[in-house]
Amino acid sequence: IVVTRGATAVDDEDITDLPATGVTGLIRVAQTENPGRIVLADIPTGTDINTTAILATGEPQxxxxxxxxxxPRLTPVRSDDDGTQVRWDEGTILITGATGTLGAVLARHLVTEHHAKHLLLLSRRGAQAPGATELGTELTALGADVTITACDVTDK
Known part of the structure; x- marks a missing residue:
């Protein structure tokens, strides 16, 4: 069990230990490489650690x-409280790693299936990336306004 305090936000909470969020990322990678061997638990400061209760949940995080x-759970996108559906055709959708295989598949999917109109595609090499120009042309022909920009999102 790896315990953090304030590294995970629940509902509308704020994260109170930003450096510990980096630890959670590393632990999640380790969990992927070692399924079932590591449990990540975020416990409030001043709370005793009950390892039996944590392990009894059977949850990795x-x-x-x-x-x-x-x-944590992934859930389907649902309508807002007022009954309106999420509108993918409004606003600009930012995709990082967009000129890679997965980014390109996602961009095509958003345009063809969800009628996305404005895409900002980021990649380290931008329009200079192999296939980037062709991807932009394809998405534009499908009706999207596409901007391809060079940006390394890992560079501080």
């Missing part, structure tokens, strides 16, 4: 808040 364990 969790956060304890007010006596309740919370676990």
């Amino acid at each position: 969790l956060a304890l808040r007010h006596g309740t364990f919370h676990t």
